[in-house]
Amino acid sequence: MGEQRKSFLEQVQSQIKSKEAKAFVSAELHHHxxxxxNYWLQKGISEEQADEKAVTQMGNPISIGRNLNRIHRxxxxxxxxxxxxxALLLGFLPLLSQGYIHTNHFSxxxxxxxxxxxxxxxxxMFVDYRKMANKGWxxxxxxxxxxxxLTTNFNTVVEGQGVLKIGPLKIEGLMAIPFFLMAWAxxxxxxxxxxxxxxxxxxLSSYFFLQLSLTTLFIYVTMTFTMIWWSKLKKKAIWIVLGSISALVATWGGIGWMTVAYYQKYRVLSFLNPYNAEYLTSKFGLLEIHHLLVGAGWFGKHSFADQFIPEAHTNFVFLxxxxxxxWLFAAILIVxxxxxxLRIMFIARNLNDTYSKLLLAGVVMVYTVQLVGNVGMIxxxxxxxxxxxxxISYGLMPILLNAFLIGIVLSIYRRKDLMVTNTLHGNQQ
Incomplete structure (x- = not known):
């Protein structure tokens, strides 16, 4: 590298504050x-002269550095x-409504x-997600x-889900989702x-999830299917594989129905036949839930004195x-x-990098399945x-999972402008 080029690059980099951007800008400048x-070499001048002309033609290094610092920051x-x-602050409202905010344990x-x-x-957000691209295995x-x-050591079952309980901490299969999100991407x-x-x-991974929770397995499968659709694998092969897996799942579901717990069958049957006399008075019955939703009105009841809602701060928190x-506050919450x-999808739409898009495809699916699934069942x-x-639901694991998803979004957005630009073209004219 010539001394003039080296000095030029050092002056440009001196104006760039981000360490991540410096290496990228250096590579971009070398390219330009x-x-x-090469243009001047084709004119027949020496390599040293061509290098000097290239540096001179680039323009003022301080001005270029400031512009690149603004763009790549x-x-x-x-x-x-x-x-x-x-969303996190709205999550305190269910505890407030149920009086838990004054209970030290919950608050x-x-x-x-x-x-x-x-x-x-x-x-x-401050972790460079791009360094994880080749660490899928x-x-x-x-x-x-x-x-x-977890499958070999869980010591309790909560709502049909195998959980490892250590004091107040409950470790569940949901926390494996981030590992597989990064792996599949x-x-x-x-x-x-x-x-x-x-x-x-x-x-193999689905088998492990199946041992712990059908709900978590569903989240995992939808995430993986969404990501593979945006992968570099051939679409025809993807259709065949997804169709085959869906057929196997349907077959297994029919066989597995004979072995599921009674309360799990109860929930499905009450959904399929809500007018059955056995389910009419059930707190898990659709008609009872519908009655509560309709009775809420625009501004709510502001009391649970006449009603008991099971799992009111977890699975039934939206109810x-x-x-x-x-209804008004519920609409604000949903919005x-x-x-x-929508924000995640908007960011993904403007990305050109396959790895980033795969990550955001998985992120938005994991998040949306939870949102649509919880509100949809209510x-x-x-x-x-x-x-x-x-x-909104109370619990450490769900909050950590979704915080991780938001962190990935923030990390990708933070580095979305570290790409080749046309900033220098004007200086080359």
């Missing part, structure tokens, strides 16, 4: 300098952060969960090991990843929220939560399941 240098997605904070834990969620999201092994240890971005590898790895605060999903679209409402 080589283009101009890591950015904070304030809109996503505001929606994230708003203290809830504050701790929210703080930890904020730390996770902001911490991941590492994340897959870690996720599989986590599930294996790494696999699917590669042209060398084969369909037989996908089938083998998918079946209790609507009943207490009314905020939907805006999070309004009667789906049977009752153990599905949390993102950021």
């Amino acid at each position: 300098l080589n283009e101009v240098k 890591p950015k904070v997605d304030w809109l996503t952060l505001v929606l994230f904070v708003a 203290t834990y809830k504050i701790a969960f929210v703080v930890l969620g904020g730390i996770v999201a902001c911490g991941i 590492l994340f897959y092994v870690l996720g599989s090991l986590f599930l294996f240890l 790494g696999f699917f971005q590669s042209n060398r990843f084969k369909m037989w590898q996908f089938l083998l790895l998918f079946v 209790s929220f609507t009943y207490y605060y009314g 905020v939560l939907c805006l999070v999903a 309004v009667g679209f789906f049977p009752m399941t153990n599905m949390s409402l993102p950021f």
Whole structure:
């Protein structure tokens, strides 16, 4: 490298504050300098003279550095952060309505969960997700090991879900989702990843999830299917594989129905036949839930004196929220939560990088399945399941999972402008 070029690059980099951007800008400048240098070499001048002309033609290094610093400066997605904070704050309202906010046990834990969620999201924002692109196997092994240890060591069952309970902490299979999100994004971005590898790895991981929770398995399957659709695998092969897997799932579901627990059958049957006398008075029955929703009115009842809602701060939190605060506040809650999903999709639409798009495809699917699943079962679209409402349901694991998802979004947005630009073209004329 010539001294003039070296000095030029150093002056440009001196104006760039971000360490991440410096390496990228250096590579971009080298690319532009080589283009101009090759042009002059074709004119028949010496290599040293061509290099000097290329540097001179680039323009003022200080001015270029300032422009590149402005363009490539890591950015904070304030809109996503505001929606994230708003959703976390709305999560305190169910505790307030049920009087739990004055109970140290619930209020203290809830504050701790929210703080930890904020730390996770902001911490991941500062991690360069691009460095994880080639570590798919590492994340897959870690996720599989986590599930294996959980399936062989869980010591309690909550709502049909195997959970490892250590004091007040409940570790569940939901926490393996981030590992597989990173793993599949790494696999699917590669042209060398084969369909037989996908089938083998998918079946193995699905088996582990199946041992713990059908709900978590459903989240995992929908996430994986969405990501593989945006992968570099051939669409025809994807259709065949997804069709085959769906047929196997349907077959297994028919056989497995004979072995599921009574309360699980009860929830499905009450959904399929809500007018059956056995389900009319059930708190899990659709007619009873419909009665509570209709009776809430625009501004809610502001009391649970006449009604008992099971799992009012977890799975049925949307029902209790609507009943207490009314349709208006419920609509505001849904708008905020939907805006999070729309924001993620908007960011993904403007990306050109396959790895980033795969990550956001998985993120938005994991988030949306929870949102649609929880609200959908309350309004009667789906049977009752153990599905949390993102950021609103009480619990550490759901908050940490969704905070991780937000962190990935923030990390991608922060580095979305680290791409080749036309900034220098004007200086080359």
